[in-house]
Each structure stands twice: as structure tokens, then as C-alpha cells.
Amino acid sequence: MNVTDLRWFVVLAETEHLTEAAATLQTSQPNLSRSLRRVEEAFGTRLFEREHRGLRLNPYGRIVLEGARAAAGAVESAQQRIDALLDPESGTVRLAFLHSVATGVVPDLLTAFRQSAPSIRFALREQPSHDLVRDLESGEAELGITGPRPDKDTFGWHLLERQRLCLYVPPGHALAGRDRVRLAEAADEPFIALRPDFGFRRVTDELCRAAGFTPAVAFESTDLTTIDRLVGAGLGVAVLPGGAVRGTESGASGVPLAGVRARRDIGLAWCLHRQLSPAAERFRSFVRAW
Template sequence: MHIQDLRWFVVLAEAEHLTDAAAVLGTSQPTLSRALRRVEDAFGVRLFEREHRGLRLNPYGRIVLEAARAGTAAVDAASQRIGALVDPDSGTVRLAFLHSVATGVVPDLLKAFRSVAPSIRFALREEPSHLIVRDLESGEAELGITGPRPPRDIFGWHLLERQRLCLYVPAGHPLAGLERVSLAEAADEPFVALRPDFGFRRVTDELCQAAGFTPQVAFESTDLTTIDRLVGAGLGVAILPAGAVRNSDSGATPVPVQGIEARRDIGLTWRLRGELSPAAERFRSFVRELPA
């Protein structure tokens, strides 16, 4: 039994006449009869009572008719949803991105892309880097904006920006007036940081360890804006990408950190062994063609 058999069964049940239903469907009476036989064989019962003037659904047939209408409607709805997803002009891009780029890189890219493809929608996931990798591997996300770069043998990569890392300090702090700062100078300061399960937290911990100390964390957050405001309130210092928090009036002052390792690469990534939807491929191509 095929889905078309169920569609034809619905028409036959509504027409209650084999010849009339065949005419509506544009098929022959024998072909429609074979389709009905497949449906009845699948359920193991007769679905119609044959009468002199046509057909009449029996109790089994009424049950099947209800299910056939619901089933064909569900298949049609799924087909429409899939059609919308694979349409390069009005499909959906499943994009995962870091919390720390939610106020800068991501809105800038989406705004620029929507100016050329306004009908394409986005299913967005804001999460830590290890969950972005997991979702790309499972197919929950097609594209990710993350850093650092995931394994080269599994994921493609396009560099979006190289962010300078800064030590954010409260206004009036002794380090606030420096052009650059060595992290060792902040060894005795309380730190406000992201939670340990965030990839950027591992980056900052490694920078502190390279400077010879383990940071004394006074508070952990999942949000860069919260960290910026807590630093501005004098709770401690923090390592953040330059410009990560836009239009901030917290009073926190960024001071560039010395050393070539004091940076973070942010890029667009995707699974190499996977096929992107047309909408996602269009977005990836758009991003890769942007001027550096």
C-alpha cells in the first residue's frame, strides 16, 4: 500500500461510486479497484459494502477513512515544511553560535545577509563551543560560529575575525591607564569569569596559567554583559574580547593584554561530511565572500 492508495481511498469514500471516483482521479476503474484492494489487504478487512448504486463505507471503512485523512494531511504538511527548508530563497538556516558573539558578530552577519535574502529564516542556538560541535555532528545545527577552530579533519572553517583580548578593570583602577598589561600584574585580583564549561573560560584560564597564576574567581556567569557590569561595579577584573560588549556604560575599562597568544579567532564552521541545505549553503557562500 502506498500513500497514493490512501489518497484514492479518501476520494472513493467521498464519491461512493467507483466510476465517479475514477473520473475525478483521472484514472481507470480497474486501476482504482486495484488500489482499493491494496488498502483492504493492508488492513485485512473489507472497507465498503457493495450496493446496487455504488459503495457504502462499513464501520471498518469509517475508521480507515478517519486515519487516511489524518495521515495524508500529515504527509502533506511534512512535504510543505521540507519544501520550505530546502528552498534557497525562503528556507531555514540552523545556526549555532557562542554566547560571546551574540551582541556583535552574529547580529552583524544576519543583518547583512537579510539585506540580500530577506525571506530566509534562521533557527538560532546560543550555546558553548562544545555543544556547538555536538550539534554540528548530530545535524541539529548546519553551521556554527565559534572559536577556537574545531578539528580540521572533521570541520570546515572560515575565519570571521581575530579578536584582541583585554583585561577589563573598574574605572580608576591602577591598571586602567596602561597601553598594555601583563596578566601577571593581575595575579592578586579577583576575577569575574564565564563558567568552566564555556570554551572561552578555558582560554582565559590557560592565559593566566601561562602568566604564572591561577585566577581567584569571585563570580561566574554565562553572559558577557553581566561580567562587564560586575567589573564596572568593582567586583573584580575580567578577560574579555575587545568590543565584546557594545555600547556599554558600565565604566569597565579594557586594557589590551600583552602577548601574541592573547587573541581569539572566531569563525564560521560546518561539518565536512555533510550536505548543507540550499539556504545554509547560500548563507555560507555569502559569509565567505564578505571582504576580510
């Protein structure tokens, strides 16, 4: 017994006539009879009483009809949802992205894409880099905006932007307004940083280590805007990507860090061994041309 058998059973139960049901289903009477036999064998009992004018649903058949209608409706609903997801014009893109690009790259990309594909929806996931990579591998996310580039043998990659890293300082700070600053010059400052489980926190720690010091972290946050505002309030300094925080009036200013390592590559990643949905493929093609 399969889903088609249940659907055919519903039609037969509603018409209680083999010839009429076969005509409705556009199949032959022998095919419909074999289908009914499979359903009855699956339930272990006859579901119709045979009469000279046709068939009459018996009490067992009425129970099966109730379940078959529900099952057929559930399958039809699932098919409709899958069809919608697979539609390149109105499907859903499962996109994961780093917290640190939530106010910059992501809204810019989505705004531009929706001008050409307004009916496509997005299921967004904002998460640390290690969770993002895990979700790409499992298929929970189809595409991810992350940095640095994940394992090239497992993931495809398209560079979106190369971000200059900056030291954000409070208003009136001695380092404010400089063209460049060496991170070692902030060695004695309290730092406002992301929590240790965030990928960009590791970037900050590695830069400080390369500059010869361990930062004295005064506060750890999960949100770049919060960090920006705490810096603006004079609680410390922070290493952030230039332009990562928008639309705030904290007064904090970013001074570009000196050195070739003071940058971060942000790109679109996808699993090479997993097929993208049509909507996700359309978004990836758009990003590559963006």
C-alpha cells in the same frame, strides 16, 4: 499499502464511484482497484459494498476514512513544512553560536544577511563550544559560529575575525588607559570569569597559567554583559574579547593584552559529512563573501 493508497482511498470514499475517482486522480480504473485492494488487505476487511450503480462505504470503511483523512492531512502538512525548509528564499537556517559572540559577530552577520534575504528565518542556539560541536555533528545545528577551529577532518571552517583579547578593568584602575598590559600584572586581582564549562573560560585559565599564576575567581557567570558590569562596579577584572560587550555604560575599559597568544579566531563551522539545506548553503555563501 502506502500514503498514495490512503489518498486515493479518500477520493474513492468521497465519490463512491470507481470511474469518477479514477478520472479525478488521473489514473486508470485497474490501478485504482489494485490500490483499494491493498488498503482492504491491510485492514483485513472489505471497506465498500459493491452496488450496481457504484460503491457504498460500509461501517469499516467509514472508520478507515476518518483515519485516512487525518493521515493524509498530516503527511501533506509535513511535506509543506519540508518544502518551506528547503526553499532557499524562505527556508530556515539552524545556526548555533558561542555566548561570547552573541552581542557582536552574530547580530552583525544576521543584519547584513537579512538585507539580501529577508524571508529566510533562523533557528538560533546559544551554547558552549562543546555543545555546539556536538550539535553540528548530530545535525541539530547546520552551521556554527565558534572558536577555535574544530577538527579540520570533520568540520569545514571560514575565518570571520581574529579577536584581540583584553583585560577589562574598573574605572580609575591603575592599568586603565594603557596601550598594552601583561596579564601577569593582574596576578593579585580578583577575577570575574565565565563558568568552567565555557570554552572561553579555558582560554582565560590557560593565559593566566602561561603568565605564571592561577586567577583568584571572585564570581563566575554565564553572561558577558554581567561580567562587564561587575567589573565596572569594581568587583574585579576580567579577560574578554575586545568589543565583545556592546551597548553598556558600566565604565569598564578593555586594555589589550600583550603577547601573540592574546587573540582568538572566530569562524563559521559546518560538518563536512552533512549536506546543508539550500537556505543554510545560501547563508554560508554570504558569510564567505562578507
